[in-house]
Structure formats: C-alpha cells, structure tokens
Amino acid sequence: MKRAGRTTPTRRAGTAERRDAVRISRVQAADMPYVVALDRRVTGIAKKAYWQSLFALYGKPRLSGRFFLVARRTDGRGEPILGFIIGEVRAWEFGSAPCGWVFGLSVHPEARLAGVGGAMFDAITAEFRRAGVKKMRTMVARDDLLPLRFFRSEGMMAGPYIQLEMDLD
Numbered sequence: 001m002k003r004a005g006r007t008t009p010t011r012r013a014g015t016a017e018r019r020d021a022v023r024i025s026r027v028q029a030a031d032m033p034y035v036v037a038l039d040r041r042v043t044g045i046a047k048k049a050y051w052q053s054l055f056a057l058y059g060k061p062r063l064s065g066r067f068f069l070v071a072r073r074t075d076g077r078g079e080p081i082l083g084f085i086i087g088e089v090r091a092w093e094f095g096s097a098p099c100g101w102v103f104g105l106s107v108h109p110e111a112r113l114a115g116v117g118g119a120m121f122d123a124i125t126a127e128f129r130r131a132g133v134k135k136m137r138t139m140v141a142r143d144d145l146l147p148l149r150f151f152r153s154e155g156m157m158a159g160p161y162i163q164l165e166m167d168l169d
C-alpha cells in the first residue's frame with residue numbers, strides 16, 4: 001500500500017522547490033549563538049550549557065552516527081540560521097536494532113511553512129541512510145499537534161513502543 005505523506009508527487013511538487021531555497025549543513029561553532037537564541041525564542045527557556053554540551057557531542061563531522069544540522073538561508077538577509085535538527089543512530093536500546101533517532105527540531109517562527117523543516121528532515125534521513133540504518137524514530141507529546149502533523153506529513157507513523165513513566169518524589 002502506498003503511504004500518504006512525502007512520497008505523494010503532486011502534493012510535494014511545490015514543497016520540493018521551496019526546500020531547495022535553503023542550504024542544510026553541519027552546525028559550526030559560529031552558528032551556536034543563533035541556535036541558542038532560536039531555541040530560547042521557541043521554548044521560552046535559555047539553556048546555554050545544554051547547547052554547549054550538545055555542540056561538543058554532536059557537532060563533530062560524522063562522529064559516531066551523530067548529526068547536528070542547520071538550515072542556512074541563501075539570500076543573505078536577516079537571521080542566518082533558520083532552523084536545526086539533531087539526531088543520532090542508537091543501537092540495541094529497548095531491544096531495538098540500530099535506528100536513527102531525531103530528538104531536536106526547530107524552525108524559526110518567521111520561516112515556517114516554507115519547507116525548511118522538511119528540508120532538514122530530508123537531510124537527516126539521508127545521513128541515517130548513509131549510516132546504514134533502515135528505520136527512523138522520534139517522540140512527540142501526544143497533545144502537541146504541530147510536530148505530530150509535521151512528522152506525519154513526512155511519512156512517519158505510530159511505532160510499536162509505548163513510553164512509560166512515573167513520578168520520583
């Protein structure tokens with residue numbers, strides 16, 4: 001059965017053109033202030049130390065299946081970084097064969113609905129494929145419809161795992 005979402009040619013034609021308007025590449029040290037500012041604007045929480053450690057762990061070229069990519073605007077105007085996506089290949093967690101996990105994704109509020117998120121999704125998907133994994137996963141809050149809609153539109157669907165948690169008082 002054909003999957004709905006990003007593989008449907010008519011629906012994706014315009015989006016593919018828009019996605020070509022940004023350049024996706026590995027994060028550089030000079031990008032980090034923009035990444036930190038973007039995350040602060042989107043989440044309302046400043047986490048400079050967290051971002052420093054993420055850059056140290058994920059900013060190195062193709063280090064151990066870790067990917068920290070940014071979307072750069074190509075017109076040279078305004079904020080140079082329009083978004084970021086972070087993920088890694090994780091092996092044998094929860095009994096799962098190696099797969100790619102996306103655990104960070106954000107697009108500048110003024111750059112949304114223009115294909116930036118999709119372009120970054122495509123780029124990290126390609127990195128995971130090159131790393132040799134056949135499956136990609138992420139996790140979203142069930143009441144957070146925006147990322148749910150986004151990931152669903154990219155072809156992702158509910159997986160076979162259930163997340164469990166409890167309070168540690």
Ligand SMILES: CC(C)(COP(=O)(O)OP(=O)(O)OC[C@H]1O[C@@H](n2cnc3c(N)ncnc32)[C@H](O)[C@@H]1OP(=O)(O)O)[C@@H](O)C(=O)NCCC(=O)NCCS
Nearest residue numbers: 015105106107112113114115116117118146147149150153
């Ligand atoms: C989710 C997010 C990354 C999407 O980025 P984006 O650049 O706007 O996404 P795109 O323009 O590539 O959209 C791709 C598809 O996602 C879906 N989508 C994106 N935003 C949507 C919205 N507001 N409402 C409904 N569908 C939406 C659409 O199907 C869209 O395809 P279409 O334009 O062909 O209809 C961005 O909204 C964001 O940063 N949100 C806040 C942070 C967040 O939720 N991060 C993800 C969880 S960690």
